[in-house]
Amino acid sequence: MHILVTNDDGVTAPGLLALVQEMRKAGQVTVLAPDRNWSASGHVKTMDRPLRVKEVILADGTPALATDGAPSDSVALALLGVVKEKIDLVVSGINPNENIGHDVTYSGTVTAAMEAVIGCVPGIAVSLHSPEERRGPLDYSTAAEVARHVAEKVLAEGLPEGVLLNVNVPYLKMDELKGFMVTRQGLRVYRDALDARKDPRGKPYYWIGGEAPTGIEEEGTDYGALKAGYVSITPLQLDLTARDAMDGMRKWKW
């Protein structure tokens, strides 16, 4: 099995290294990832400029490919032929923060897995629900092991056409996990606020600031599962039709 590993934090991120080292136990691994951070960059197809791909070496000596494109570009480049061998699975991550609720359309981690599905290859996004306050480097070992477990399940069972998996892992030891839960996308609560400042020349500029987002801890959702100590596995699709709204709207006098 040939697995493409990518991410949205850039090819030097510790979460990618942990994922690569673990996925190698499941098959042959090729890395093609962005050369910089693309967090919350969305689902990108770069068409107004050409993309570069360069050979780099990960911290453990693994050869890898880095591009100046987005996470979804990395996947497109690999599937369109920059990587010569057939790819059986795309795994994106490990993101150092959870991707739940409305995060999924912003998230470079998740949109890389969307791009895999558009390229007709199964895609898995893996994110870690790390503590808000932390000291020192994050421990990605549980999330990496979970990623491999999910990847092996996907390779064995197959995913329905057009479906990707959004996997979120609690910040626990492997034996502390309550289990795996198939969930629905929950509700994110963003707490963004405008942070207006003046530059040294007195001209205004704006940060999209505010506090870290929270979520609604509803049972059966991604966030609810995480908070209860479960790995959350949310199957996502690219059909966004709001079917429940259609009948009502047909009654409008168009």
Next chain:
Amino acid sequence: MHILVTNDDGVTAPGLLALVQEMRKAGQVTVLAPDRNWSASGHVKTMDRPLRVKEVILADGTPALATDGAPSDSVALALLGVVKEKIDLVVSGINPNENIGHDVTYSGTVTAAMEAVIGCVPGIAVSLHSPEERRGPLDYSTAAEVARHVAEKVLAEGLPEGVLLNVNVPYLKMDELKGFMVTRQGLRVYRDALDARKDPRGKPYYWIGGEAPTGIEEEGTDYGALKAGYVSITPLQLDLTARDAMDGMRKWKW
């Protein structure tokens, strides 16, 4: 009624000007749009750099605001307070090409409307199904009139919570339109191909190239409606859960 107009082609785009001129018939209009093209840029929240907002003048003398952020950033900035007056509706466009099927997660036009919904304001994305081969400037007059009509319906009827509208307009005169059709998201057929080239120094670079995408002309879908001469109105939601896949996946031996 106070309407925010934005787009993904940049504040100088003819499609934005046509939309602004028409929306002024429905209410007070404020323009806050990107200062450059962000096509296929996805749903962005810029957090790693601050954003600038500058005052500009549209080609007809209308004062407007331009930012170095993405389309979705434009909406976030406006709703978070760069625009002081309460905003009742966000209309994004007019995109010179249709946004159908899988385009919706890539499209800056559509993701601007997504951001409106996240900010609890109704959002409408408007795109023109322009002919592949064309000479001279596009005629946005029908799409602009349709946009105003849809905006007035939305202001009168209200949209269900969490729903945005993806509106695609055939390239026809107003009296040639067959009518309005509430549709589901259809299937895009991408025909991307890698276009590998060498720079003047012999080093490789890659365009994501290939032919223009097509779509599957299925009845009841966005693309099917367009091809039959109808305005396509697709209600979209930000819950991407693939509900049909959940039961099957729960039977996997996790």
